[in-house]
Amino acid sequence: xxxxxxxxxxxxxxxxxxxxxxxxxxxxxxxxxxxxxxxxxxxxxxxxxxxxxxxxxxxxxxxxxxxxxxxxxxxxxxxxxxxxxxxxxxxxxxxxxxxxxxxxxxxxxxxxxxxxxxxxxxxxxxxxxxxxxxxxxxxxxxxxxxxxxxxxxxxxxxxxxxxxxxxxxxxxxxxxxxxxxxxxxxxxxxxxxxxxxxxxxxxxxxxxxxxxxxxxxxxxxxxxxxxxxxxxxxxxxxxxxxxxxxxxxxxxxxxxxxxxxxxxxxxxxxxxxxxxxxxxxxxxxxxxxxxxxxxxxxxxxxxxxxxxxxxxxxxxxxxxxxxxxxxxxxxxxxxxxxxxxxxxxxxxxxxxxxxxxxxxxxxxxxxxxxxxxxxxxxxxxxxxxxxxxxxxxxxxxxxxxxxxxxxxxxxxxxxxxxxxxxxxxxxxxxxxxxxxxxxxxxxxxxxxxxxxxxxxxxxxxxxxxxxxxxxxxxxxxxxxxxxxxxxxxxxxxxxxxxxxxxxxxxxxxxxxxxxxxxxxxxxxxxxxxxxxxxxxxxxxxxxxxxxxxxxxxxxxxxxxxxxxxxxxxxxxxxxxxxxxxxxxxxxxxxxxxxxxxxxxxxxxxx
Numbered sequence: 001x002x003x004x005x006x007x008x009x010x011x012x013x014x015x016x017x018x019x020x021x022x023x024x025x026x027x028x029x030x031x032x033x034x035x036x037x038x039x040x041x042x043x044x045x046x047x048x049x050x051x052x053x054x055x056x057x058x059x060x061x062x063x064x065x066x067x068x069x070x071x072x073x074x075x076x077x078x079x080x081x082x083x084x085x086x087x088x089x090x091x092x093x094x095x096x097x098x099x100x101x102x103x104x105x106x107x108x109x110x111x112x113x114x115x116x117x118x119x120x121x122x123x124x125x126x127x128x129x130x131x132x133x134x135x136x137x138x139x140x141x142x143x144x145x146x147x148x149x150x151x152x153x154x155x156x157x158x159x160x161x162x163x164x165x166x167x168x169x170x171x172x173x174x175x176x177x178x179x180x181x182x183x184x185x186x187x188x189x190x191x192x193x194x195x196x197x198x199x200x201x202x203x204x205x206x207x208x209x210x211x212x213x214x215x216x217x218x219x220x221x222x223x224x225x226x227x228x229x230x231x232x233x234x235x236x237x238x239x240x241x242x243x244x245x246x247x248x249x250x251x252x253x254x255x256x257x258x259x260x261x262x263x264x265x266x267x268x269x270x271x272x273x274x275x276x277x278x279x280x281x282x283x284x285x286x287x288x289x290x291x292x293x294x295x296x297x298x299x300x301x302x303x304x305x306x307x308x309x310x311x312x313x314x315x316x317x318x319x320x321x322x323x324x325x326x327x328x329x330x331x332x333x334x335x336x337x338x339x340x341x342x343x344x345x346x347x348x349x350x351x352x353x354x355x356x357x358x359x360x361x362x363x364x365x366x367x368x369x370x371x372x373x374x375x376x377x378x379x380x381x382x383x384x385x386x387x388x389x390x391x392x393x394x395x396x397x398x399x400x401x402x403x404x405x406x407x408x409x410x411x412x413x414x415x416x417x418x419x420x421x422x423x424x425x426x427x428x429x430x431x432x433x434x435x436x437x438x439x440x441x442x443x444x445x446x447x448x449x450x451x452x453x454x455x456x457x458x459x460x461x462x463x464x465x466x467x468x469x470x471x472x473x474x475x476x477x478x479x480x481x482x483x484x485x486x487x488x489x490x491x492x493x494x495x496x497x498x499x500x501x502x503x504x505x506x507x508x509x510x511x512x513x514x515x516x517x518x519x520x521x522x523x524x525x526x527x528x529x530x531x532x533x534x535x536x537x538x539x540x541x542x543x544x545x546x547x548x549x550x551x552x553x554x555x556x557x558x559x560x561x562x563x564x565x566x567x568x569x570x571x572x573x574x575x576x577x578x579x580x581x582x583x584x585x586x587x588x589x590x591x592x593x594x595x596x597x598x599x600x601x602x603x604x605x606x
Contacts, residue, residue, distance in 0.1 A: 027240065030056045047076045047084035054091035061278060066095035083119070086112045090127065097135050098281075106135050122159045129153035130165075130172055137176050150177050167195035167204045174211065182215065206232065206244050210251070217254050226255060242277040246270045246286070264293045264302065271309070283313040478506055478514050485522060486539065495537055502542035508603040509548055516578050517541070517550060517601070523571045523578075524552045524597060532556025532595055547584075548601045555594040575599075 033053050040046045050072035057065035069091030076084030093108040109132050116124040133149040136142050150173050157166045170192035174185050189208050196204035209232055216225035229251045236245035249270040256262040267290035274282040287310045294302040479501050490497050506514065521539065534556030542549050559572075572588070575597070579586045584601040 043075060043079045044081055044084065047072050047079075047081055047088070050075065051084065051087040051091055054088070054095075058091070058094050062095045062098035063278075065091055065098075069095060082115070086115045087124075090124065090131070094131055097131065097138075100281075102135050102138070106132065109135070122156050123162070123165055125156045126153050126160070126165050126169060129156065130168065133172065133176055146176055147178055163195060164199040164201065167192040167199075167201060170195075171204065171207055171211075185211070185215070202239070203241070206235065206241070210244070210247055213251055217251065222255060229255075242273050242279075245273050246282070249273070260293050260297050264290060264297070267293065280313050280316050284310065287313060478518075481518060482521060482539075482541075485518065486525065486537075490525060490537055495535060497537045497539070499539045500541070505541045505543045505548060508543070509601075513548065513582065513601060513603070516582055517548070520550065520575050520578055520599060521552070523574050526571070532559055534594065543603070544600075546603050548603055550599040550601070551596065553594065553596040558590040558592050559588070559595050 030053065033049055033056065037046070037049045037053070040049055050068045054065045054068035054072060057068065069088045073085060073088035073092065075081075076088055089108050089112045093105045093112075096102075096105040096108070109128050113125065113128045116128060129149045129152050133146045133153075136146045136149065150169070153169050154166075154173070157163060157169055160166065170188045174180075174188050174192075180188075189211055192204060193208050195201075196208070209228065213225050213228045213232065216222075216228070229248055233245065233248040233252065236242075236248055249266045253263045253266045256266075267286055271283060271286045271290065274286055287306055291303065291306045291310070294306055482501065483499060486497060486499060509517070525537075532554055534554035536555045538551070538553045540549075540551045540553075576586055579599055579601065582601050584599060586600075587598045589596045589598075
């Protein structure tokens with residue numbers, strides 16, 4: 001037997017269908033996915049399920065594949081699910097290819113490839129390359145482009161963690177790649193078989209068996225190849241794989257070159273399988289081969305019969321194409337809506353950003369205004385508190401001054417009255433002593449005068465002590481006043497202050513000195529230190545020889561005693577005047593690390 005010339009060329013055109021056609025196991029997957037789809041509520045999961053269905057139907061039914069792809073694209077667009085949109089486009093692009101819209105299919109594939117590259121989905125990258133090369137092969141026939149795509153697919157496949165799709169890449173390289181020797185074909189088929197066996201991929205293994213049978217037929221090993229082809233035919237009918245069955249039937253025609261009627265029977269059988277699968281383009285393809293055989297036979301009835309079937313298939317294919325074009329219009333509508341939605345979302349996002357930015361600016365302005373008002377209010381409250389406490393201190397000082405003056409006045413009045421009364425009595429006693437001649441009476445009167453004089457001195461001293469408070473108690477009260485003043489003017493929450501007053505420092509200071517000392521501390525704290533922006537303040541009062549020493553030291557930005565202006569200048573001048581009024585001395589040392597005021601006031605003992 002001799003192999004017909006039509007068989008090698010046919011196989012090169014049809015074998016690709018095996019690569020993507022679902023096996024019986026995939027039919028089960030379709031049924032399982034359909035059952036699961038009805039219970040899915042989540043939009044993302046629904047899109048993924050629809051895309052899986054579209055993938056299962058890739059070449060089993062272009063219409064079904066397109067239907068599920070279109071449904072997935074619409075849902076993914078509504079929920080802005082970018083990966084779902086890309087996966088749906090991949091399904092739709094293959095359906096367009098199967099319907100002959102090659103340019104449209106290639107355009108979609110070219111758009112989604114950069115997205116998969118961006119997210120590093122290497123398996124989808126390989127799939128896009130495989131689909132591109134099939135479109136190029138069938139629709140455009142750009143041979144260098146096809147080889148380039150195959151090479152890119154192989155390079156991308158090296159990055160895969162799961163390399164199951166590479167068995168299909170190697171098969172495609174044999175089918176669509178450059179002209180290679182039989183040894184090279186065997187090498188790539190072996191690599192494909194190794195991967196397919198590892199993943200138990202029956203569809204690829206059947207494809208490899210077809211290739212081996214074809215190679216044996218081309219090598220005229222007809223007797224050896226016949227059992228292999230029959231086994232493929234049985235397996236295809238068992239698992240329900242129409243493409244495998246059609247290819248096996250075409251291979252069977254190679255064994256009956258001398259029996260055209262037998263060849264025609266195999267073509268009719270292949271035509272029935274194509275009818276059952278709903279692939280009108282495949283029906284037309286098979287009928288054209290059958291027509292050539294009928295013409296060789298010269299059987300007019302067969303020729304008329306085949307023409308009649310061709311007309312039916314072509315009419316049905318046209319109707320399908322017309323319906324499919326309506327679906328394609330809907331796809332374009334979705335794409336346009338998606339574009340408009342994207343623009344609307346972009347505008348919405350821009351407005352959201354603008355409004356958010358303006359809201360943030362407004363909040364910042366309100367915060368700054370409130371912060372300033374809060375600071376001003378705090379400063380006013382602090383100033384009022386300071387003034388109130390200073391007025392209290394001043395009132396206490398005035399009260400003590402008034403009491404002291406009243407005590408002195410009463411003491412003086414008592415002293416004057418007592419002195420006048422005692423002097424009068426003493427004078428009368430002395431006159432009586434002079435006038436009497438009784439010596440005993442004179443002695444008694446002299447003793448009485450002496451006792452009266454002593455009693456006067458004692459009364460004068462006691463009255464002085466009674467009108468003046470204890471000095472230790474005065475020192476303690478004065479120290480409390482200093483601490484009260486500093487606590488009010490320098491609150492602990494803002495200032496770290498250290499106050500040390502030597503217990504003997506105020507023993508020899510009169511009331512005027514103490515009041516002046518309090519005024520100096522007040523001026524230094526309220527006017528100078530705050531202008532220096534100090535955070536730490538040390539106040540020290542101690543006695544040194546015949547002088548009372550006061551030092552006030554801070555860690556502020558420093559003051560220039562000669563160039564100071566405003567409140568700080570007024571405060572310095574006031575301090576200097578008070579010190580000078582008490583014949584004291586003042587020294588001011590100031591730099592960027594702080595200011596130290598040292599004051600020496602002469603003591604006025606007793």
